[in-house]
Amino acid sequence: MRLATLDDGTRDGALVVVSKTGDVYAHAREIAPTLQAALDAWDRDETALRELATRLDKGEAPCHPLAQARFKAPLPRAYEWIDGSAYINHILLVRKARGADLPQTLESDPLVYQGGSSVLLGPTDDIELPNPEWGLDFESELCVVLGDTPRGVQKADAARYVRLFMLANDLTFRNLIPSELQKGFGFFNSKPSTSFSPFAITADEFGTAFLDGRVHLRLRSTYNGQLVGDPEAGPEMHFSFFELVAHITKSRGFCAGTLLGSGTVSNRDQARGVSCLAERRMIETLESGKPKTPWMKAGDTIEIEMLDESGRSLFGRISQKVVAV
């Protein structure tokens, strides 16, 4: 099942179900007005939403063309956004890039940061750039939407709390990071609002590609019209989503609609490219002594997408433009 949030002018948008083909959607307002409402009552609403999806795919539900719709983030505001950094290759490259030490517990203790979640960008919203000196970068990621999740979840039980999957563009102002992390309290100004894919999908949409808490498909990033990365999201995700859930629930619980990200998808094989500019700049520095690729600037575009084995765009496409403000 694929869900999305139509931009109807309200804060939280309107919940719709998207067809398997991706060309039409059906209003789900009689089941739940918003995705948050559906997540709040998932045990009740999931079956009805799946029935609507089935009717839509059979051509038995009133439907509307997707091409004319404008989507918000599936959750335009969320009660929590937690981002992991589960791809070790990404950590190695970006820490090297800023001359930062590696955590001693790199491979045993997941890195996560608490992100802001009161304003989340839709898949085609502009990326505002107040100051090009801040070093704007995209970061292409997967994330999960959790249901109500108690404290103390074990990895083996984590699957039951994962409701939906989305793609995220975890935008970052790279040049604001060093002074911010030096203060010891984590990211804040260095992380503007994050963007999300149009569709939030259930695990069954992956077929056999979702295994052991990892999505075994490639994540495609297209920067200014050029494919810059299509790394495999599965094998090198050192901590699976299930391990990330176990980590974050060590000392507290979370309410339905909590977002949990994978961190920037990254492969050791350089032929797979990059999911952010920081990695590319570090590779350039290792090769030639200094970075060649500049940070993002006004007019730049970034598209993020994941295709399944049949070539279908699972989440729809994040497609954003940078604008000076």
Add this chain to the structure above:
Amino acid sequence: MRLATLDDGTRDGALVVVSKTGDVYAHAREIAPTLQAALDAWDRDETALRELATRLDKGEAPCHPLAQARFKAPLPRAYEWIDGSAYINHILLVRKARGADLPQTLESDPLVYQGGSSVLLGPTDDIELPNPEWGLDFESELCVVLGDTPRGVQKADAARYVRLFMLANDLTFRNLIPSELQKGFGFFNSKPSTSFSPFAITADEFGTAFLDGRVHLRLRSTYNGQLVGDPEAGPEMHFSFFELVAHITKSRGFCAGTLLGSGTVSNRDQARGVSCLAERRMIETLESGKPKTPWMKAGDTIEIEMLDESGRSLFGRISQKVVAV
């Protein structure tokens, strides 16, 4: 005006208006079902809520005794919880306690961390202690509730975005902090759910005590029945709430209902006591070489309250007990 959220069994509770005397409340459901709904439409709802408060104080609105009510946090789940650390004396003491360096920009660049906000504790909810070795501590704070707040707010304009004030108990597992901060991504497991006062109040409730973005009253913390601190919240708040708003809006905006905390209230004058155990333990260490006060344990109680100049409890009382789980 004082607002509160009645625990009616729903996730978000029911909005009520509390009388000046603090002994009765009136349902506000005909104006807005929840505090979040009121904040979402504040321009429309504020006047109606204030009129209801006036009728309640005149004895002209249907009212219910407060003593029999159970309150949730004013926002039982919020879209964002950002906590500052605006009292320099607190930073000096706790960093000394864990042998951590002081940020070079201590007095020019505010410290804030992004907290979790999908599960917030009510004023009388138990504090769960999964492991006494984690070093549970309370932290008594003030916080503000923001309205819709754009990017780039200047200090001089910040007042217009501050809707309400609350007290917070920013619970912390002190012994989880060092390894977590060593990883460089800020607090996560070291911060369980935060607790909030029963009432969220408008600035006019302070009379003349709210000045330049600071609350000039004492914040009382009573630990196991003993008053352990009543520091002045005003003069030593190095960064005012207005400066904190300017800081957090540098690179993004926030939606209505975003919570912004002051950090642990702390005075240089030791006669004013402490608003957390970490400070007391550091003072003991300076005096006698080692801390005497243990961290919180099952059965401990903590009460946090602020009285106005007439002795009225402005926010109601946070009154929590620690329970082993």
